[in-house]
Amino acid sequence: MALRNIIPPDNSYQNLSPVFGMPSTSQQWQAHAIMLQKLHKIRGIGYWQKSLTTGDVYWSDMVYDFLGVESSRLIHDQEDFVKLVHPHDRKKVINAWQELEKTGFTDIKYRIIQPNGDTLWLHEIADNSAPDDPGILLSTLQDITDHKALEKKLKKEAITDDLTGTFNRGHFIKRLRQAFSHYLRSGQNAAVLLFDVDHFKSVNDTYGHVVGDKVLQQVCQLFKERFRETDVVGRLGGEEFAVLLFEVTPDAALAIAEEIRKMLAKKAFTTDADATFNISVTCGVAHFTEDDPTEESILRRADQSLYRGKHNGRNQVVGESNLS
Ligand SMILES: Nc1nc2c(ncn2[C@@H]2O[C@H](COP(=O)(O)OP(=O)(O)OP(=O)(O)O)[C@@H](O)[C@H]2O)c(=O)[nH]1
Secondary structure, three states: OOOOOOOOOOOHHHHOOOOOOOOOOHHHHHHHHHHHHHHHHHHOEEEEEEEOOOOOEEEOHHHHHHHOOOOOOOOOOHHHHHOOEOHHHHHHHHHHHHHHHHHOEEEEEEEEEOOOOOEEEEEEEEEOOOOOOOOEEEEEEEEOHHHHHHHHHHHHHHHEOOOOOOEOHHHHHHHHHHHHHHHHHHOOOEEEEEEEEOOHHHHHHHHOHHHHHHHHHHHHHHHHHHOOOOOEEEEEEOOEEEEEEEOOOHHHHHHHHHHHHHHHHHOOEEOOOOOEEOOOEEEEEEEOOOOOOOHHHHHHHHHHHHHHHHHOOOOOEEOOOOOO
16 A cells, blocks of 8 residues: 555644744644645655555655656556656666665666656655664655756757758767777778868859858758768768768779769759859768778778879769779
8 A cells, every 4th residue: 555645635834833943743743744845846856755664655746746647546556656667767767776775775867658658857866874764765756857858959969060960070980980899899891981072162252151051051961861870971070071881882882972972963052142053072982991900090091082082183982992
C-alpha cells in the first residue's frame, strides 16, 4: 500500500501563528508540511519516500504532476513508476535505486514519457547520510526539461557553421579523427572529398557578399540533398567544404564527387535583381590508408589533389589515381 495523505488537505495551518524554528505541536508540524509542499510547488521539486521496513512508498503531489498522471491514479510501487520511465533509461533508474538502498545516495538524470507522449527530463538526487529516521529513504526529483533543451541547443550551436548549418571545421575534424581510428581498428574504409568554389572572390566582387553567402548556403543545400544522413558534411572555412563518405571504393568516391561537380556547374544562381550566373567547384579526393599517421595527413592529401585541380584549370575532380 502506498503512503498517501501524509499532508492533511485542510487549511488548518492558516490559523496558526508563524512557525519559527522547529515545529513542536502536531498542528505546527502540519503547517510546516503544508509550507514545504508550497515551497516544492514553487521551486518545482518533488520527492518520494520509502519505508525500508514495510517497503511502502509515498510520492509527493509534484511527482504526479511530473508524470502527467492524476494523483487519484495511485502509483502503487516503484515498478509502477518505472513503467513511466523512458525504456532506454529504465535500467539506469533501477540500478540507481538499488544503489540508493545500499548507500543512501543517488544522482541521476532520466526521461519520463507522460501519457500524452511528452518527454520530461528529471534530475533525481538523494542524500540520506543523516536521516531523521533511518528506516525511511528520501529522494528528490526536479524537472530539468528546459535545462536539457538548452543544453542540446548549445551543444548543436557549438558544432554548427552559422551560415550554412553544416558542421563547422572543429566538429568535422573530430568526426574525421573518429572515423580514422575506427578504420584502423575495423578496416571500415572512408574517403574525404574536399570542395572549393572556384573564383569565389569574383562572385563577391561582382554580386556582393550577401549573394556570396547565399551561394554558399545553396551549395550546402545541394550537399544535404545528395549525401546520406550518415555522410558528414562540414564547412572548413570560407568557400571550402569537406565531405566524409563511408564504405566507398576509390572509384565510387571519384564518381560521386564528379556528379556533385556537374550538378553545381549546371545550377543557375540568381540575384535579387534577377541576374543569373553559374559557379564551378574543384574537388580533391583522398582515401584512408594505413600509411596515414593521422587524420591530418588524409586531409593534407585531399588538399594536395585540390591544389592540383586548381592549378590544372579548376572545375574538375582530382583523386590520387588520376593525378597527372
Ligand atoms: N560571401 C562570403 N564570402 C566569403 C566567406 N568566407 C570567405 N569568403 C570569400 O571567399 C573568397 C575566397 O577567395 P580566394 O581564396 O582568393 O579564392 P577564389 O576566389 O575562390 O579563387 P580559387 O579558390 O583560386 O578558385 C574571398 O573573397 C573571401 O572573402 C563567407 O562566409 N561569405
